[in-house]
Amino acid sequence: MRNWSEPKKNKAHIELIPMIDVMMFLLVFFVLISLNVIPALGLKTQLPSASSAQQLKPQKKAIITLGSGEQLQLDGQPLAIDALVNTLKQQQQENQTTTIIVNSDKDVAVERLVTVMDTLRQGGFFSISIATRKQ
Template identity: 90%
Template sequence: PMIDVMMFLLVFFVLISLNVIPALGLKTQLPSAGSAQQLKPQKKAIITLGAGDQLQLDGQPLPLNALVNTLKQQQQENQTTTIIVNSDKEVAVERLIAVMDTLRQGGFFSISIATRKQ
């Protein structure tokens, strides 16, 4: 019986890692860029912009006016947080700019936009 449980867990994690079972969060289709590159590991926060004015911070829904305060609470002293904006390609550029302006006014300057490599 224990081997059955272990086999189930193995299959479950393989399916999750292959994205056969979808993860939680907004579904987005990233725009592509020829200069896309992999980010180095560091303290990061992922902001997801979806259609219909949806906004999530690390998978949790959040209004735009609470974004900076939440990020400042999560940020550790003397540590730069890199913010990755994961915006659906259907999201209006004005909305993306509004989010980035809000972040910069809040003191966050290390902002990257997630893309797919062409």
């Protein structure tokens, strides 16, 4: 009697090892982002300390970053000081005040900080705050 061997049918199954590799990659990526190991957009600044620093309430705000040298950014986008007021007025909605937060590196000269704040006030923006960190 002849025995015809039938081919074995492979059962479908899910491989766990590649799925675990992908999940570990995602976990490592999000941990590095949350620890600021991977740099975010914008200038790296070290805020000055103030004992009276307080949290701001949610509102329409624009963040101006002054870096060392002549760097200036509005909400993470490089900008010249001449175009600052016009850009802010374009972003501002009618009948809504925009709170401006100046995020200045502690090495920036006070004269430059005053120049930016003076330009903003001449442009009609009066709600200006300086970002600090609590001691």
